[in-house]
Amino acid sequence: MMMAEARNQERDTKPPRRARPRLAVLASLALVVLAAAAALIMTAGIDRQLVDVTQTYEVRNQARELTIALTEAESGQRGFMLTQDQKYLEPYRRAVAGIDTRVKTLVAITAADPRQADRVAAISDSISIKLAEMARTVDLIQSGRPGEAQTLIESGMGARLMDELRSGLEQFIGEENAKLLERNKGIDLSRRALVVAIIVALAGAAILSYSLLSRTQRQVSALAESRTQLLTQNEALEAQVRERTQAIEEAREHAEHERQRVEALLRDTNHRVGNSLATVSSLLGLQLMRTDSDEVREALEAARARVHAVASAHRRLRLGDDLETVSAAEFLSAVLDDLHDTATTAKAVTLKGDFAAVEIGARDATTIGILVGELVTNALKHAFPDGRQGHIAVSFKRDAANVPTLRVADDGVGMAAERTPGEGGLGSVIVKQLANQFDGKPHYERGPNGGIVVTVPLPGVERAAAS
Numbered sequence: 066m067m068m069a070e071a072r073n074q075e076r077d078t079k080p081p082r083r084a085r086p087r088l089a090v091l092a093s094l095a096l097v098v099l100a101a102a103a104a105l106i107m108t109a110g111i112d113r114q115l116v117d118v119t120q121t122y123e124v125r126n127q128a129r130e131l132t133i134a135l136t137e138a139e140s141g142q143r144g145f146m147l148t149q150d151q152k153y154l155e156p157y158r159r160a161v162a163g164i165d166t167r168v169k170t171l172v173a174i175t176a177a178d179p180r181q182a183d184r185v186a187a188i189s190d191s192i193s194i195k196l197a198e199m200a201r202t203v204d205l206i207q208s209g210r211p212g213e214a215q216t217l218i219e220s221g222m223g224a225r226l227m228d229e230l231r232s233g234l235e236q237f238i239g240e241e242n243a244k245l246l247e248r249n250k251g252i253d254l255s256r257r258a259l260v261v262a263i264i265v266a267l268a269g270a271a272i273l274s275y276s277l278l279s280r281t282q283r284q285v286s287a288l289a290e291s292r293t294q295l296l297t298q299n300e301a302l303e304a305q306v307r308e309r310t311q312a313i314e315e316a317r318e319h320a321e322h323e324r325q326r327v328e329a330l331l332r333d334t335n336h337r338v339g340n341s342l343a344t345v346s347s348l349l350g351l352q353l354m355r356t357d358s359d360e361v362r363e364a365l366e367a368a369r370a371r372v373h374a375v376a377s378a379h380r381r382l383r384l385g386d387d388l389e390t391v392s393a394a395e396f397l398s399a400v401l402d403d404l405h406d407t408a409t410t411a412k413a414v415t416l417k418g419d420f421a422a423v424e425i426g427a428r429d430a431t432t433i434g435i436l437v438g439e440l441v442t443n444a445l446k447h448a449f450p451d452g453r454q455g456h457i458a459v460s461f462k463r464d465a466a467n468v469p470t471l472r473v474a475d476d477g478v479g480m481a482a483e484r485t486p487g488e489g490g491l492g493s494v495i496v497k498q499l500a501n502q503f504d505g506k507p508h509y510e511r512g513p514n515g516g517i518v519v520t521v522p523l524p525g526v527e528r529a530a531a532s
Contacts, residue, residue, distance in 0.1 A: 093272040100265040108259065118248050124174055124181070125241040131167040132234045134160045135192070139227060142199040143344060146206055146214055157203070161196060168192060188233050195226040260308060264301065271297045391430040393461055393469075394420035400434045401459060404441050413454045414445060421462035423469050425526050429503070433461075433471070433526070436499045440473040440519055443492040448477025448516055455516075468524045475516040496521070 141157025144150070168189050175181035198217070205214035271293055278289040401418045425433065441457060449455050457475045464470045493507075496519075500507050503525035512518045 096265065096268070096272070100262045103262040103265075104259055115252065118245060118252070120174060121241050121245045121248065124171065125238055125245070127167050127171050127174070128234050128238050128241065131164060131171065131192075132231060132238075134163045134167060135195070135227070135230060135234075138164060138196075138199060140344075142202060146202055146211070146218065147344070149206060149211070154203070157199075161199075164192060164196065184233075184237055188230065188237065191226060191230050191233065195230060198226065256308075260304065263304060267297060267300055267304075389427055390424045391427050393423040393425050393430075393433070396425075396430055396434065397437060397459070397461055400437055401441070404438055413452055414449055415456045416441070417456065417458045419458070419460040419462065421469075423461065423463070423526075425469075429526060432499055432502060433523070436471065436496060436521070437461075437473070439492055439495050439499070440471075440521075443490070443496075444473060444475040444477065444517070448475040448479070450478065453477065464522065468522050469526050471521040471523060472518070474512055474518040476512065476514055477516045479511055479515050479517060 138157055138160035141153045141155075141160060144153035145157060168185075171185050172182070172189065175185050202214045202217055205211070205217065275290055275293060278293070279286050281289070397420050398418050401416055405416045437459060441459060444457050448457075455476050457473065460472045461469065496507050500521045500523065503523040505521050505523045505525065508520045510518050510520075
């Protein structure tokens, strides 16, 4: 009797069997609802982060465009001050107008961030001072007071302002890049959390389905359980495939964007170097006009021509898709055109180029361009005195031994019989040193119809490009 009562008491203390499936169903439903709510919240957060990333990109791009516009305005102002040529005022005024527009844009898109707005306000004040200094210089020159303009430039205030502006803008861009990295990390973290929430929701749905199906017959329950597990695994795999596909696409887009950014930076750097060297060339030209000594004038003219050749090589440099190589045909053709357009003695001389499709390293292209400029300049200077007409043929192609070879031939007056070609002048020394960088040695010979033929094999060009 006592044993029967104990069994009855144990039966009364156990929870009803039907209550367990109900609890499992309610828990599964709560899990699904919570996971769905979390997914919605994280999706909204990702949208906000994407808006922030877009704004950061816009702020950074506007700041970089502002730096470029300031540089262009300063270049136009300096060019006008040095040459007093009205053609430099148009790019100067266009750049100044662009600076005002970009400053207003920066102020508008950073208004919501007090720290950014304060930094932009400080930069805007410095820009206003710099623009006023440049405008003052231009007004002084236009009013016939170049001496006062020169005194204002030599005070160094404008250079200090420009350095401070560049430093401030670069620091501003650096901060925006750091923000961009942090926001990208936040987006990545939110995306992962969203995936976890989706997986949790799918798991809750699977548990819910299992709890409901378990209430049916055993055979049907076992079949339904297997099918549910298969569907769950398939959905998880599809989610992983989508996630990885999206990650690969984002990585590809990021890499393409970075490649374009680096290419733009390299092109801008080469252009700036070329502009700086062109300014040096203009200064040498101004000094040349103020010198009475023929010997000094000749030395200054040679220096100006060489500096201009270096500037031309930098401005004409166009990198390939790999950002490591340059097409010799395209690059040297542009350098030759620039030499013809800028050389004062080249009007009566015809320059002809014949360049093969040889890929050369980007770091070596400038050196080869300088080598071509030196040889052509020497030919223009010595082969055609007193405005004599003639031809200069420049070629860069492979010789019989498959070695890239530079050849410059003219039909000018040639060299005196008692002199050995290629010896004695500074130009010959420069050509020899430049050719030696590529394991080459220049060879001079008299042409069959007069003039000089210079052949420079450059076996080291392709090794440098390959490395």
